Amino acid sequence: MKRTATAALAVVLLATAGCTGESDGSGSSSGSVPGVTDSEIVVGTHMPLTGPAAAGYSKIAPATKAYFDYVNANGGVHGRKISYKIKDDGYNPANTQTVVRELVLQDKVFAILNGLGTPTHTGVLDFLKTNRVPDLFVASGSRSWNQPDKYPGTFGFNPDYTVEGKILGTYVKENLAGKKTCFLGQDDDFGRDSLAGIEKILGPVAAKESYVTSNPNVGPQMGALKAAGCEVVVLATVPGFTALSIGTAAKIAFKPQFVVSNVGADPTTVGKTLGAAAPLMEGLVAANYLPLNNDDANPWIQLFKKVNAAHNGNAEFDNNVVYGMSVGYLFVQALQAAGKDLTRDKIIEAVQKNGFQGPGSVPLRFSAQDHSGYGGEQLTKIQGGKAVYFGTPYTTDDKDAPVAPYTGQPVAPPQSGVPAA
Amino acid sequence: MTDMQQKASASTVPETGLNVPKRRRRPHPALVIVAGGILVVALTYVLPPFRNYQLATMGAYFCVTAGLTVLTGLNGQLSLGHGALMATGAYTLALTQNRWVNLPLSFAVAVLVTTAAGAVIGLAAARLRGPYLAGLTLAVAIVVPSVTSTFDETFNSDQGLSVILNPPPETIPMERWQAWLCWGAALVVVLLLALLIRGRFGRDLRAVRDDETAAKLAGINIARTQVLAFVVSAVCAGVAGALFAVLAQSVSPGAFPLTLSLFLVMAIVIGGLGSLFGALWGAVLLVLLPTLAQSVGEQTGSQQLEGNLALVVFGVVLVVVMLAAPGGLASIPSRISRLIRRNR
Missing domain, CATH: 3.40.50.2300 (Response regulator)
Structure with a gap:
């Protein structure tokens, strides 16, 4: 009996520990929208910081965070600072389940941003849908993210692999x-x-x-x-x-x-x-489909290098850093478009409305019927140890549309480096 | 192996009342299980959703640690391959569920298939001792990713399979439902195990563990006992694997790595070999220690540390517990009460 009593006591203690953790979490969000207060927006992500896919990919989330820090230092978005919670899932779908639940249920994030990996992220689609959490700009080119009827809150980022x-x-x-x-x-x-x-x-x-x-x-x-x-x-x-x-x-x-x-x-x-x-x-x-890391003449690269030096501890500037910051830029654009009274529905509406112009050389495809990310790519070749673009960007879709050259002109980032509302 | 056995028997002997006069009858397992069930249901109403999910994970781990502690602690067979048996249960559930979308049926099939797998491995295991047995079960744990990529049309390689699940009844939050499901299964498994090891089968297990020759002289069929122990333990692992498939709504080889199998053995040793309460402690630690490691990792600010710290923490806890309480966490209450009695 003594053992039973000890076990019971321990479980109750654990429970109380759990409860206190919870009240801390809910105390910080005063409004009715999870993760959003007058001064802060909390978003989360799952990334392979360790494990088989960590090489290169582990640099993405810190770069995104660095861009948010840059935006925060410049006054934030609608007066709110962005707090980015990065969780390591080791590219293991079982861990992804746990960390995403922790982000949504305990840390009460507003949205999941740029969760990386096809096998890892596939497993949390249903959970995010049930909890009505916006699932923005998934870091993978799987076509699974483009199912607006089944997963209305999920949007891709990469051009899909097809x-x-x-x-x-x-x-x-x-x-x-x-x-x-x-x-x-x-x-x-x-x-x-x-x-x-x-x-x-x-x-x-x-x-x-x-x-x-x-x-x-x-x-x-x-x-x-x-x-x-x-x-x-x-x-x-x-x-x-x-x-x-x-x-x-x-x-x-x-x-x-x-x-x-x-x-x-x-x-x-x-x-x-x-x-x-x-x-x-x-x-x-x-x-x-993004500017190349060694293209110093590109205004986006100049901006991202500045951010990298100031907020990312001057991490080695590769295309993963460019990718991470481009994701950050797009998310800030979406937040600006969603307006001051931020809700989960509003940001999904804003993303579906699209019209974002950023570092990408081709347009994003977002609409109410299409949740896939960038719609094309431009070819690169490695010459003298460096990748360089050649030819023109192409766009197409995952079905039978022709591969067509894209003639739109690239845009430069705003002077401040922060997208305007 | 031998000193593990000695430790286990050292902790079990006083409880079976061989050298200490029996003070109190131990309650019937069913009573403990009912009490546990009430406690879990109460907890699911008190705890916030994420803690409920962790509670559910504990329940799933409890199934496998309970089965493993019976095999290793009571029968003396070391298995480093229980992760693979969990994978068997998980994949079976996923394949059955995706075909017929009937959870009870899927669980039944998962149990059947892991019974068969356990019997095959158990037959081989019964012929092996000590390091050779460990080697065989280790091979089983390592082979999982290769099997899934060799038969990728069925198992879909590293990406694994997603599991189609019907949502729980509207009124029950998902996480509470998961906790009920996992603990319901865990308590049934543990009750059956407790009833099984109370009786003749339990005595056979211990007799075979302690001295095979003596056991044989007493008329116990050694090989049959060992194979049965392995099958029982495999079924528990299969149920746990199936529960994990339901929790994660997906199965993939990455969810059942070799480290999982090693963690399971560590957990039952820390908890107290051969004790079902020790298995409970092990399950609790399997969930809490990584969480603890993660929060420590976050505080130090090193992202890379987070994923690796859990291994270190587990190792340190193992060393500390073995030094302070060689019988595991479950032996601490009886050690304390013995100390008190001695000082009186």
Whole structure:
């Protein structure tokens, strides 16, 4: 009995601890909208700060936070400062469940912003919908975020992988016609959607292989592609596996033209993994839709570098930092558009109304019927160790729309670096 | 293994009343379970939603730690592969649920499939001892990601499967419903285990653990006892895995890594090997220690620390508990009462 009593006592103690934690949380939000007070907006995210996907991606959320700090230092949005809660889920869907619940139920965030990963974020869609939490600008190109009927509060950010696949396929068709084209992709929606886009343009590829992040060895796959006589290899890989694929191919004297998905092509991250073998990336073709980190003449890069120096401890300035800050900029635009009386419905309306002009080289597709993010990409090539844009940006959709050049002019950021209302 | 057994028996001997005169009859397990059930239901009304979710997670962990402590503590078989058995339960539930959307049916199928898996592994395990057994079960834990990527059309590789669930009745908040579900299952599992180990089967388990030759002489079928113990324990792990699939509304190999299996063993050792209350403590720690580590990590401001600190905290707690109370947390009350009696 004594043991039972002790156990019971302990559980009650835990319960009281839980209760006190709760009252602290609710005490800070006075208004009826969770996470919003007259002086503060609390938003949260889940990110792989540790684990298999941490390389490169772990820099995104700190960059977003740095941009918010910059906005806060310039007076905030409608007088409110943005507080960004970053939770590490280690790219493990079970952890994502826990941390997102903690953010929503305990920290009472206004919205989840830029949660990263297809497998991780898929698991929390229903939970966020039930709790009517805006789920903005998911950091993944899965098409699952674009289901306005099923998940009215969820919006993507990245161009979806099929759009990207169609654009990469168009490059191959126009510039590498007649060459034997093959594919290596991640064994999930990322790889499958990407391949679907490529095959829409090129027809069936000559050979296709897949990999899983839990097994860091692509020797058999690269061997098979070499044996199939591939001259062009399209990679739908995360940065670590882009490096692994290029390195493994070089080891077996396999020198195809690599064409790489945006999410796996940041030259800084891939180059660091390759180490001394980084020159192997020369000539690699990829795509992007945001300004490139080494384009010092670009006003966005100038702004983001300034923010990076002042609020991000001068972290190494790669494309992940550019990405994180672009997300921050878009969120501030959405907050400005939602107006002073911020509610969850209003920010969703504001995002659906769209009209955002930011660092992206192509427009965002948001509307009441479309919740997918950027609608296209422009090709890049690595020359002299640096990625540079070439050609024009292309836009298309994940269905049968043609891949069309986009002629809109890029905009410059406002003088203050903070989007106006 | 041997000293683990000694510790376990050291903690169980006084309670079975062999050398200490029996002072009080222990309450029937059913009474304790009913009391526990009332307590949990009360808690779900008091606690805020996120704490209810944590409570639900504790319930799911309790299923597997209870089964594991019976296997390791009472029968002396060390399993480093219970994470894989949980994955078996979780994937079975996901596949069944996505086909028929019938939760009780899915649970039943999950239990059946893990019974079969447990029997297969148990048959092999019964022939192995000590480090070889640990090695076999370790291999089972490691093989999960490869299985899911080899048969990716069924298991969808690293991305895993999402689980279709009907929402709970309108009036019950999601988190409360989850806590009820997990604790309902946990209490049933633990009650069955408690009833099972009270009787002849429990004595057989301990006899086989303590001395196989003596047990054989007493007419106990060693292999059958060991396989049965493994199957019982596997079923508990399968139920826990199924509960995790329901909680996370998804299954993926990343949710059942090798560290999970190791954490489970650590948890039952810290809690007190062979004791169901120890398993409860283990389950509580499995939820609380990572949370604690996370808040410490956040306070230090190092984002990278957060994900890794839980391992360190678990290790430190294990060392401290083993030094201070070799019988685990569950042995502390009886140690204290013994000290008091001795000083009287």
